[in-house]
Amino acid sequence: xxxxxxxxxxxxxxxxxxxxxxxxxxxxxxxxxxxxxxxxxxxxxxxxxxxxxxxxxxxxxxxxxxxxxxxxxxxxxxxxxxxxxxxxxxxx
Amino acid sequence: xxxxxxxxxxxxxxxxxxxxxxxxxxxxxxxxxxxxxxxxxxxxxxxxxxxxxxxxxxxxxxxxxxxxxxxxxxxxxxxxxxxxxxxxxxxxxxxxxxxxxxxxxxxxxxxxxxxxxxxxxxxxxxxxxxxxxxxxxxxxxxxxxxxxxxxxxxxxxxxxxxxxxxxxxxxxxxxxxxxxxxxxxxxxxxxxxxxxxxxxxxxxxxxxxxxxxxxxxxxxxxxxxxxxxxxxxxxxxxxxxxxxxxxxxxxxxxxxxxxxxxxxxxxxxxxxxxxxxxxxxxxxxxxxxxxxxxxxxxxxxxxxxxxxxxxxxxxxxxxxxxxxxxxxxxxxxxxxxxxxxxxxxxxxxxxxxxxxxxxxxxxxxxxxxxxxxxxxxxxxxxxxxxxxxxxxxxxxxxxxxxxxxxxxxxxxxxxxxxxxxxxxxxxxxxxxxxxxxxxxxxxxxxxxxxxx
Numbered sequence: 001x002x003x004x005x006x007x008x009x010x011x012x013x014x015x016x017x018x019x020x021x022x023x024x025x026x027x028x029x030x031x032x033x034x035x036x037x038x039x040x041x042x043x044x045x046x047x048x049x050x051x052x053x054x055x056x057x058x059x060x061x062x063x064x065x066x067x068x069x070x071x072x073x074x075x076x077x078x079x080x081x082x083x084x085x086x087x088x089x090x091x092x
Numbered sequence: 093x094x095x096x097x098x099x100x101x102x103x104x105x106x107x108x109x110x111x112x113x114x115x116x117x118x119x120x121x122x123x124x125x126x127x128x129x130x131x132x133x134x135x136x137x138x139x140x141x142x143x144x145x146x147x148x149x150x151x152x153x154x155x156x157x158x159x160x161x162x163x164x165x166x167x168x169x170x171x172x173x174x175x176x177x178x179x180x181x182x183x184x185x186x187x188x189x190x191x192x193x194x195x196x197x198x199x200x201x202x203x204x205x206x207x208x209x210x211x212x213x214x215x216x217x218x219x220x221x222x223x224x225x226x227x228x229x230x231x232x233x234x235x236x237x238x239x240x241x242x243x244x245x246x247x248x249x250x251x252x253x254x255x256x257x258x259x260x261x262x263x264x265x266x267x268x269x270x271x272x273x274x275x276x277x278x279x280x281x282x283x284x285x286x287x288x289x290x291x292x293x294x295x296x297x298x299x300x301x302x303x304x305x306x307x308x309x310x311x312x313x314x315x316x317x318x319x320x321x322x323x324x325x326x327x328x329x330x331x332x333x334x335x336x337x338x339x340x341x342x343x344x345x346x347x348x349x350x351x352x353x354x355x356x357x358x359x360x361x362x363x364x365x366x367x368x369x370x371x372x373x374x375x376x377x378x379x380x381x382x383x384x385x386x387x388x389x390x391x392x393x394x395x396x397x398x399x400x401x402x403x404x405x406x407x408x409x410x411x412x413x414x415x416x417x418x419x420x421x422x423x424x425x426x427x428x429x430x431x432x433x434x435x436x437x438x439x440x441x442x443x444x445x446x447x448x449x450x451x452x453x454x455x456x457x458x459x460x461x462x463x464x465x466x467x468x469x470x471x472x473x474x475x476x477x478x479x480x481x482x483x484x485x486x487x488x489x490x491x492x493x494x495x496x497x498x499x500x501x502x503x504x505x506x507x508x509x510x511x512x513x514x515x516x517x518x519x520x521x522x523x524x525x526x527x528x529x530x531x532x533x534x535x536x537x538x539x540x541x542x543x544x
Contacts, residue, residue, distance in 0.1 A: 081160035088348035
């Protein structure tokens with residue numbers, strides 16, 4: 001199956017279990033994590049994940065909503081966006 | 093490989109700098125809807141629009157969700173109705189506007205453009221009837237936009253049409269006086285109108301276009317403004333370079349969305365319109381970009397030069413980012429839709445005469461300007477003639493969208509709502525141009541050589 005790459009970004013207050021929580025949610029939806037990078041900037045947690053959503057049966061907007069809801073309860077802003085938009089803006 | 097900085101830069105542009113796709117506009121040809129029977133023609137128009145644009149809004153929303161980029165407007169443009177309905181057995185064109193309105197409502201778009209006529213050299217039967225119907229059409233509909241091309245570089249200025257448009261604007265204002273002349277916000281008078289413009293109110297689907305097509309208008313004044321904050325005090329070379337790079341990024345995003353929309357809708361991609369379209373939101377203003385270059389208030393001396401640089405750099409940056417560029421492509425300066433322009437006009441620094449000078453170097457013209465309700469029709473016509481002359485001589489598109497607001501005078505403000513914003517009523521010259529306008533006839537097309 002052709003991969004459909006998307007970028008998950010997480011921004012917010014650092015706390016225990018962010019990566020675990022997001023990864024569990026993605027795993028339950030058959031979303032494969034290809035790459036993770038994470039850092040703490042001035043106390044703020046910032047994470048970027050490259051994922052493959054090709055095997056995910058849930059519609060994209062529902063998956064996006066699930067991540068958003070997960071973040072809202074924890075003071076985090078979580079987004080998922082198709083990789084193409086970043087490629088378009090930053091690669092020639 | 094994308095860096096984290098790239099990712100978060102894009103997210104910040106969308107979140108904090110108002111980066112968005114301003115419009116996905118589906119152009120639909122109605123030439124195959126022609127019928128002698130007016131009712132049959134209307135039926136065909138309605139069916140074709142609803143069939144072609146059935147999925148437009150849904151696809152737009154899907155793209156918004158998947159790519160995380162707001163698409164503010166989904167719109168439709170159609171073949172000028174004067175051409176489609178000219179052969180119908182009716183003299184009343186208002187029902188065609190009502191049909192367009194119903195089709196727009198059914199498709200869920202927020203505007204439909206193309207209640208239009210091209211009369212830069214003269215009037216055919218359909219043009220005549222369309223012009224007659226404009227005030228009622230705009231008063232009776234919610235989504236319909238109208239435009240009339242009264243001049244071109246090759247044909248000159250049709251001063252009979254210019255005179256009539258002044259009266260039509262007045263009548264439209266009168267019929268929509270209860271909504272502060274809102275009808276006039278949906279009526280544009282053009283010189284050198286383009287066939288693939290995705291922006292309202294001037295969009296129509298030209299006769300040289302395919303059966304249906306996807307055109308996209310990008311935006312991004314806020315992004316340019318933020319980028320320029322990083323080059324305070326630097327020479328203009330740096331300013332131009334910064335704007336070019338930003339425009340490139342914004343347009344690449346527009347191109348990607350256009351290709352995606354075109355693929356999903358099974359409709360050919362037309363053009364990306366490289367425009368810097370402001371909104372009334374703070375931080376999304378073209379005027380503030382000009383002020384960031386070092387002007388105390390937009391409208392003071394230096395404004396035209398600043399705008400010339402901005403407009404040119406946006407095009408240079410954008411043109412390489414898109415497969416096909418078209419539409420109006422340039423910085424827009426609609427007064428009511430730009431927070432900085434509103435402030436500059438309210439302070440009295442930005443006047444109509446300066447705005448006219450600014451339109452010599454940018455897209456598109458005197459746009460969304462409220463003038464006193466008692467402004468004579470002839471004065472409106474003279475304003476149109478001036479603007480058309482600029483377009484005609486400089487081989488560019490110019491336009492006039494003015495709103496004479498009944499019962500309001502200089503110092504008052506008009507609330508038009510939503511993206512149309514609010515407009516301070518601006519003063520016009522009180523000296524009459526009635527004798528000038530009454531001459532009628534045509535101003536000949538200008539010489540295209542010996543340019544000085």
